[in-house]
Amino acid sequence: MTPKSAAAAARATVYGYPRQGAHRELKKAVEGYWKGRVTADALRATATDLRRTAWRQLADAGIHEVPTGDFSYYDHVLDTSVMVGAIPERHRAAVETDALDGYFAMARGTQDVAPLEMTKWFDTNYHYLVPELGPDTVFAADSAKQVAEVKEALALGLDARPVLVGPVTYLLLAKPAPGVAADFEPLTLLDRLLPVYAEVLADLRAAGAGWAQLDEPALVQDRTPAELNAAARAYRDLGGLTDRPKLLVASYFDRLGEALTVLAKAPVEGLALDFTEAAAANLEDLAAVGGLPGKRLVAGVVNGRNIWINDLQKSLTVLGTLLGLADRVDVAASCSLLHVPLDTAPERDIDPQILRWLAFARQKTAEVVTLARGLARGPGAIAGEVAANRADLASRASSPITRDTAVRARAEAVTDADTRRSQPYEERAAAQRARLGLPLLPTTTIGSFPQTGELRTARADLRAGRIDTAGYETRIRAEIAEVIAFQEKAGLDVLVHGEPERNDMVQYFAEQLTGYLATRHGWVQSYGTRYVRPPVLAGDISRPAPMTVRWTSYAQSLTARPVKGMLTGPVTMLAWSFVRDDQPLADTARQVALALRDEVHDLQAAGTSVIQVDEPALRETLPLRAAGRPAYLAWATDAFRLTTGGVRPDTQIHTHMCYAEFGDIVQAIDDLDADVISLEAARSHMQVARELAAHGYPREAGPGVYDIHSPRVPGADEAAALLREGLKAIPAERLWVNPDCGLKTRGWPETAASLENLVGAARTVRAEL
Ligand code: GLN
Ligand code: ZN
Numbered sequence: 095m096t097p098k099s100a101a102a103a104a105r106a107t108v109y110g111y112p113r114q115g116a117h118r119e120l121k122k123a124v125e126g127y128w129k130g131r132v133t134a135d136a137l138r139a140t141a142t143d144l145r146r147t148a149w150r151q152l153a154d155a156g157i158h159e160v161p162t163g164d165f166s167y168y169d170h171v172l173d174t175s176v177m178v179g180a181i182p183e184r185h186r187a188a189v190e191t192d193a194l195d196g197y198f199a200m201a202r203g204t205q206d207v208a209p210l211e212m213t214k215w216f217d218t219n220y221h222y223l224v225p226e227l228g229p230d231t232v233f234a235a236d237s238a239k240q241v242a243e244v245k246e247a248l249a250l251g252l253d254a255r256p257v258l259v260g261p262v263t264y265l266l267l268a269k270p271a272p273g274v275a276a277d278f279e280p281l282t283l284l285d286r287l288l289p290v291y292a293e294v295l296a297d298l299r300a301a302g303a304g305w306a307q308l309d310e311p312a313l314v315q316d317r318t319p320a321e322l323n324a325a326a327r328a329y330r331d332l333g334g335l336t337d338r339p340k341l342l343v344a345s346y347f348d349r350l351g352e353a354l355t356v357l358a359k360a361p362v363e364g365l366a367l368d369f370t371e372a373a374a375a376n377l378e379d380l381a382a383v384g385g386l387p388g389k390r391l392v393a394g395v396v397n398g399r400n401i402w403i404n405d406l407q408k409s410l411t412v413l414g415t416l417l418g419l420a421d422r423v424d425v426a427a428s429c430s431l432l433h434v435p436l437d438t439a440p441e442r443d444i445d446p447q448i449l450r451w452l453a454f455a456r457q458k459t460a461e462v463v464t465l466a467r468g469l470a471r472g473p474g475a476i477a478g479e480v481a482a483n484r485a486d487l488a489s490r491a492s493s494p495i496t497r498d499t500a501v502r503a504r505a506e507a508v509t510d511a512d513t514r515r516s517q518p519y520e521e522r523a524a525a526q527r528a529r530l531g532l533p534l535l536p537t538t539t540i541g542s543f544p545q546t547g548e549l550r551t552a553r554a555d556l557r558a559g560r561i562d563t564a565g566y567e568t569r570i571r572a573e574i575a576e577v578i579a580f581q582e583k584a585g586l587d588v589l590v591h592g593e594p595e596r597n598d599m600v601q602y603f604a605e606q607l608t609g610y611l612a613t614r615h616g617w618v619q620s621y622g623t624r625y626v627r628p629p630v631l632a633g634d635i636s637r638p639a640p641m642t643v644r645w646t647s648y649a650q651s652l653t654a655r656p657v658k659g660m661l662t663g664p665v666t667m668l669a670w671s672f673v674r675d676d677q678p679l680a681d682t683a684r685q686v687a688l689a690l691r692d693e694v695h696d697l698q699a700a701g702t703s704v705i706q707v708d709e710p711a712l713r714e715t716l717p718l719r720a721a722g723r724p725a726y727l728a729w730a731t732d733a734f735r736l737t738t739g740g741v742r743p744d745t746q747i748h749t750h751m752c753y754a755e756f757g758d759i760v761q762a763i764d765d766l767d768a769d770v771i772s773l774e775a776a777r778s779h780m781q782v783a784r785e786l787a788a789h790g791y792p793r794e795a796g797p798g799v800y801d802i803h804s805p806r807v808p809g810a811d812e813a814a815a816l817l818r819e820g821l822k823a824i825p826a827e828r829l830w831v832n833p834d835c836g837l838k839t840r841g842w843p844e845t846a847a848s849l850e851n852l853v854g855a856a857r858t859v860r861a862e863l
Contacts, residue, residue, distance in 0.1 A: 097417035097418045099421075100418075100420060100421060100422050100423050101417050101423070101469050101470060102470055103422040103423075103470070104413075104422070104423055104425060104466045104469035105158035105159070105424045105425070105466055105470075106156055106158055106424070106425050106426070106459075106462045106463040106465070106466035106467075107157055107158055107159050107161070107255070107392065107425075107426050107462070108152065108157060108161060108398075108426055108427050108430070108431055108458075108459060109161055109164065109257055109307065109309070109344060109398075109426065109427070109430045109431075110161050110164035110170075110257060110429075110430025110431060110432050111151075111152065111161065111164065111430070111431050111432070111455060112148075112431060112432060112435065112436045112455050112618075112619070113148075113164075113165055113432065113619065114144075114436075114617065114619065114625060115144045115147070116147075116436060116437065118617060119140055119143075119144060120140065120141065120144055120167075120623070121623040121625060123136065123137045123140040123141070124137065124168070124622075125623050127198075128198065128202075134194055137167075137194075141165065141167065144165070145162075145165050145243065145246060145247075146246070146250065148165075149162075149247055149250060149252055151459070152459060153250075153252050155456070155459045155460055155463055156460075156463035156466075157459060157462070157463065158253060158424075158466075159253045159254065159255040159305065160247055160252050160253065160254055160255070161254075161255055161256075161257045161307070161430075162240070162243040162244050162246070162247050162254045162255065162256045162257065162303075163239065163240045163244070163256040163257050163258060164257045164430060164432070165243065167194075167197065167198075168197070168198065168201040168223075168622045168623075169201065169221075169223050169621065169622065170259065171215075171223055171224075171225065171259060171264070171267060172200060172210065172222070172223040173239060174225070174258065174264055175200070175210075175223070176197065176236055176239070177235070177236055177237065177239065177240065177258070177290075177294060178233045178234070178264070178287060178290045179232070179233050179234030179236055179290070180225050180226070180231060180233060180268075181196075181200070182200065182210065182226045182272075183271075184207050185199055185200045185207060188204070188207070200223065201223060201622055202622070210223040210224055210225070210226060211224045211226075211269070212621055214714055216311055216347050216718060217347065217714065217715065217716070217717070218347075218399060218433050219433075219620055219626070219628070219670065220432065220433060220618075220619060220620065220621070221620060221621035222267070222621075224267065224268065225264065225267065225268035225269070225280070226268065226269060226270070226271035226272065227265070227268045227269075227270065227271055227278075227280040228270060228271040228273070228274035228278060229274065229282075231286070232286075233283075233286055233287050233289075233290040234290065235290045235291075235293035235294050235297070237294040237297040237298065240294060240297070240298060241297050241298060241300075241301045243256070244256050244298060244301045244303050245301055245302070248301075248302050253304070254302070254303060255303065255304075255305045255306065255307055255342070256298050256303050256306050256339075257306075257307040257309060257344075258291075258294070258306065258307065258308050258309065259308075259309050260309050260310040260328075261284065261287050261288060261291050261308070261328050261332075262281070262284070262310055262312060262313065262325045262328050263309060263310045263312035263313070264287070265280045265281045265283060265284060265324075266280070266281060266312040266321070267312065268280035281320075281321065281324055284327065288328060288331050288332065291308075291332060292331075292332065292335050295335065295337075295339060296335075296337040296338060298338075298339055299337060299338055299339045303339045304339055304340060305339050305340045305341070305342055305363075305364070306338070306339040306340070306341060306342070307341075307342045307343075307344050307366070308332075308342070308343050308344065309344045309345075309346075310325070310343055310344065310353075310357075311344075311345055311346050311347055311429075313325055313345055313350060313353035313357070314345050314347055314348035314349060314351070314353070314368075314373070314718060314719070315348070315718050315719060316351075316719050316720050316721075317352065317353060322352055322353060322356050325356050325357070326356045326359075326360065329341075329343065329356075329360035329361070329362055330360060330361065332362070333360055333361030333362045334361060340362075340363035340364065340390075341362040341363055341364065342362070342364035342365070342366055342390065342392060343357055343360070343362050343364070343365050343366070344365075344366035344392070345357075345366065345367055345368065346366075346368040346394060346398070346429035347368065347372065347373070347399075347428075347429060347718060348368070348372055348373050348717075348718045348719055349368070349373045349374075349375040349376045349379060349719075350373075350376060350379065351375075351379065351719070354367075354376070354379050354380065354383060355383055358380075358383045358384075358386055358389075362389075363389060363390055364386075364389055364390030364392060365386060365389060365390075365391060365392070366391075366392035366393075366394060367380065367391070367392070367393065367394060368394045368428040369394055369395045369412050369416075369428070370395065370396075370397045370428045371397075371675070373394075377412065377415065380416070380419055381419060385418065385419030385420055386419060386420040386421070387420070388421055389420055389421060390420065390421060390422045390423075390424065391416060391419065391421075391422070391423050391424070392423075392424045392425075392426050393412070393416050393423055393424065393425055393426065394426045394427060394428030394429065395409040395412055395413060395425060395426075395428070395465065396409065396425075396427045396428065396453075396458050396461050396462050397427070397458075397675065398427035398428040398429035398430060398431055398433060398434065398458065399428070399429055399433040399434065400434070400672055400673070400675055401434055401435070401453060401454060401616075401630060402451060402452065402453060402674075402675045402676075403450070403451055403452065403457070403461070403483065403486055403487070404453065404458075404461045404465075404483070405483070405487060406461065406464065406465060406468070406476070406479060406480045406483040406484075407480055407483070407484065409425075410465065410468055410473060410480075413425065414469075417469075423469065424466065425462050425463075425465045425466040425469060426462055427459075431455040431458060431459070432619060434454050434455050434458065435454045435613065435615065435617055435618055436454055436455050436456060436615075436617075437455065437456040437457070437615075438452050438453065438454050438456075438457055439456070440614065440615045441613055441614055441615065441616070442614070443612075444611060444613070447489065447493075448495070448611065448632065450486045450489070451486060451489075451490045451632075452630075454616070464479045468480070490676065491676065493633070495609065495632065495633035495634070496632070496633045496674075496676065497634065498608075498609070498633065498634035498636060500636070501635065501636050501685055501688075502634065504688060505684050505685055505688060508684065508688070508736060512736055512739055512740065513732055513735040513736045514735065514739055514767075515739055515741070515743065515767060516742075516743060517743040519792060519793055521743060522743040522744070522746075522769060523793075523794070525743045525744035526703075526743075526744050526745075526746045526769060528744070529703060529744040530588075530656055530703060530704070532587050532588070533587065533860065534826045534827065534829075534860055534863060535817065535826060535829055535830070535831050535856045535859060535860050536587040536588060536830055536831065536856075537586045537587045537588070537830075537831045537852060537853050537856045538587060538588035538589075538590070538772075538796070538830060538831075538832050539590055539832060539833055539836075539837065539849065540590075540706075540750050540772055540832060540833060540834075540835050540836045540837070541590050541592075541593050541658075541660045541706065541708070541750070542590075542592060542596070542599075542836035542837055542838035543577045543580075543592035543593070543837050543838070543845065544837055544838065544839075544840050544841055544842050544845055545594070545838040545839070546842070548569070548573075549569075549573060549594050552569040553566075553597060570594050570595045571648060573592065573594040574591045574592060574645065574648055574649050577590070577591065577592035577594070578649055578652045578653050578657075579652075580846065580849075581653075581655075581849075582653055582655065584849050584850050584853050585853040585857075586655075586849065586853060587656075588655070588656050588657075588658050588704055589649070589653060589655050589656065589657045589658065590649075590658050590660060591645050591646055591648070591649035591660070592649075593660060593836070593838065595645055599662045599708065600628075600662055600667055600670040600671060601627075602641075603641060603662055603667060603690075604629035604667070604671065606637070606638075606639070607635050607636070607637055607686075607689055608633070608634075608635065608636045608637070608638055609631065609632060609633035609636060609685070610629050610630065610632065610635065610671070611629060611631075611632040612627070612629050612630075613629075613630065615627075616628070616630075626670075628670060628672050629671045629672070630671065630672045631667075631668065631671050631672065631673050631674050631682055631686075632674070634685055635685040635688075635689050636689055637689040637690075637692050637693065640693060640696045641693055642659060642660065642661065642693060642697065643697055643700050646659045646697060646700070646702055647700045647701070647702075650702065656704050657702070658702075658704040658705065658706050658748065659697040659705040659706065660705075660706050660708070661690055661693055661694065661697075661705065661706065661707050661737075662707075662708050663690070663707045663708055663709035663712075663733075663749070664683045664684075664686040664687040664690060664734065664736075664737055665683065665709050665711055665712050665715060665730045665733060665734065666708060666709050666710055666711040666712070667686050667690075668682060668683055668686065668711075669711030669714060669715045670711060678729075679729065680732075683729055683730065683732075683733035684729075684732075684733060684736060686733070687732075687733040687734070687737045688736065690737040691736060691737050691738075691739075691740055694738060694740065695741075698741055698742065698745050702745075703744070703745060703746060704745070705738070705741070705745060705746070705748065706747075706748035706749065706750060707734065707737055707738055707747065707748070707768070708749065708750045708751075709734060709749055709750070709751055710750065710751050710752045712751060712762065712763075713751065713753055713756055713758075713759050715730070716758070716759070723758075727759065727761075727762040727765070730762070731762050731765040731766055734749070734766045734768075735765075735767055738767075738768065739767075746769045746770060747768045747769050747770070748768060748770040748771070748772065749766055749768040749770075749772075750771070750772045751763070751771070751772075751773055751774075752774045752834065752835045753773065753774055753782075755778070755781070755782075755785075756773075756782065756785070760786065760789040760791065761789070763786075763791070764791055764792075764793075768793065769793060769794060770794040770795065770796065770830060771793065771794075771795050771796070772796035772797075772830065772832050773795065773796070773797050773798060773834075774797075774798050774834040774835060775797030775798045775799070775816075775820075775834065776798045776799055776800055776801035776833075776834050777801050777803075777834075779816065779819060780797050780819040780820045780823065782797045783795065783797040783819070783820045783822075783823040783829075784822075784823045786823065787823035787824060793828065794828040794829070794830060795824055795829065795830065796829070796831065796832040797820050797824075798832060798833050798834030798835070799813040799816040799817055799820070799831060799832070799852060799855065800813060800833035800834060800849075800851075800852055801833075801834055802833050802834050802835050802836070802839070803834070803835075805840065805841065806844070807847045807848045807851065808848055808851060808852075809851060810851040810852075810854035810855045810858065811855075812851075813851055813852050813854075814854075814855035814858045814859050816855075817829070817831060817856065817859045818859060821859070826863050831852060831855070831856040832852075833848070833849075
């Protein structure tokens with residue numbers, strides 16, 4: 095290999111593309127099918143159309159091999175379960191009766207059969223369906239979907255590269271099937287799974303695929319020697335097959351680390367690596383293993399999971415360094431473009447100047463193509479693009495939006511003291527007891543009450559101009575009054591206003607903070623047919639005016655009991671937004687924290703004695719590799735404490751998280767120095783209470799006694815039993831009584847009955863103390 099021939103061969107590619115279509119056609123077709131309004135044939139036709147449009151878009155932009163198989167009616171990990179025949183026993187009959195209905199039954203469940211569990215795809219906000227495996231799992235190849243899509247693309251005259259979840263990642267993402275021992279390790283099934291992959295690969299070759307891509311993002315996480323051995327075995331076996339396409343093993347989201355040594359030695363023809371900042375170490379590591387002689391290297395230099403334009407000059411430099419390290423270097427986005435919206439063009443509400451800083455899937459595709467051209471033909475071939483890119487980057491760097499001197503000066507002046515409460519927890523707790531006068535086992539809720547149809551209609555009416563702001567606010571006030579009246583009647587101790595004014599716990603605040611940007615069409619798949627439009631942290635963050643005070647104050651004016659103020663914490667604000675890439679996350683978190691700190695201050699000044707700062711995303715944002723975690727947890731907990739640190743000792747700070755397991759962050763939870771934490775616990779029978787106790791957590795806690803994820807009403811005796819369980823771990827002086835999470839997705843009847851039972855349970859157990 096010479097750098098020159100490696101360069102000349104450079105091509106552009108991507109690993110996956112948004113599935114939904116420009117107008118979310120897929121969502122409409124799939125949901126229409128569920129409701130019986132769209133036939134299976136019509137759904138298939140829509141899907142074929144969407145795939146064709148996406149491939150055409152990619153090919154017209156200059157993408158060399160279009161990805162196939164990345165399309166999905168619901169989720170590509172579920173598609174992989176179908177491909178390897180890992181259909182849970184309880185879904186077998188449905189799948190055999192009708193493959194499509196059976197597929198959706200696995201995804202969503204039916205009246206009688208539970209769906210597969212859903213969880214986050216690495217550290218993204220995409221959710222996949224967790225494969226369920228056990229010692230009795232019998233795999234069987236079903237390559238129909240993959241083969242059909244390759245043929246579809248080839249029939250359009252395109253070069254197709256099927257993209258599959260790799261066998262090691264598939265097994266590492268799986269969990270023991272119901273009824274299988276919890277310590278069963280799905281990876282032990284590798285030898286059974288590999289022949290199925292071999293069969294699929296042979297089918298893909300027969301269909302005309304020259305290359306197949308096997309995605310192994312699980313290998314960027316910390317892996318045991320046994321897991322690395324499994325990866326080595328998998329790719330030795332698959333590489334050793336004779337009847338197969340060339341294999342490209344893809345990794346993304348972080349550095350490959352130890353797995354790079356394994357894959358570099360494997361008899362596969364290509365590796366795809368992430369070279370964005372999060373995985374920058376790949377560059378050195380690759381040089382250290384002596385490059386990939388004889389292999390194709392696909393370089394993910396364009397960030398596939400954020401929405402900012404690339405620094406073309408910087409990427410060219412990286413690509414130039416890579417040229418000496420492989421036989422052929424191709425250019426790609428770092429991961430599937432599934433994680434970004436489709437196109438910036440329809441964003442007509444965004445200032446055109448700012449819009450130039452943004453790149454969604456279409457724009458990222460163009461960047462990848464430009465870079466490949468620059469690599470193949472020399473930088474002169476893309477001089478115009480590079481110059482325009484430099485101007486856009488400069489306009490972003492010097493803009494008053496990204497450089498608000500007041501915000502920066504304030505952030506710089508933050509001292510350690512700003513992140514500390516003025517008194518230790520024990521003293522604060524005494525002051526709060528005196529001020530609030532709550533009974534033992536105080537009852538409360540997590541914040542939201544049912545988001546009724548009327549509330550959604552009111553918001554739609556406001557947007558459409560059918561009602562004015564005053565009319566809208568009247569409706570919101572009426573709802574708050576109802577929520578307060580209900581809570582008083584039910585006998586709750588610390589009340590909430592119910593969050594009726596919030597469309598979403600992040601968006602609501604993003605809309606009111608300067609420096610945040612909203613998109614009109616920036617939909618990204620969260621799971622299945624659920625799409626979200628994450629707001630964009632575009633500039634320096636400040637709060638022009640109070641955001642929640644009047645609602646909380648109004649609620650407080652209706653009752654003598656304390657009403658809890660309700661805010662979304664800085665880490666969650668970052669986690670569920672697109673974040674800036676031009677400064678450390680810690681700096682963005684600090685700016686958001688300062689804006690929220692002002693809100694906390696104003697709530698307190700308005701007489702609010704209890705303020706909750708939700709941080710449900712604290713754990714999901716944990717870096718994929720353990721080495722990155724201490725630094726993350728340090729800035730994350732700092733940001734929380736900066737938000738809450740300035741309050742009086744007798745103002746009670748609550749926080750809330752929705753996990754059943756958090757052993758790995760219990761110290762961080764402690765470091766938040768909140769006075770009260772509420773957590774999800776009902777389904778795990780108070781496991782969190784025991785974990786907190788084992789850690790010696792010294793503060794008050796409310797492990798949930800009401801599972802809000804289902805319409806089921808827990809009986810008062812059931813909630814009481816959970817409370818008694820909680821009391822074994824946490825003393826009565828420090829135990830709160832609350833549901834697992836907010837009630838916004840629930841209906842009123844079950845909410846009312848459940849909360850009445852919850853209060854009843856607290857009374858029963860109090861009487862036993
Ligand atoms: N306060 C929010 C609510 O009740 C918390 C939501 C969450 O934890 N995800 O809806
Ligand atoms: Zn929650």
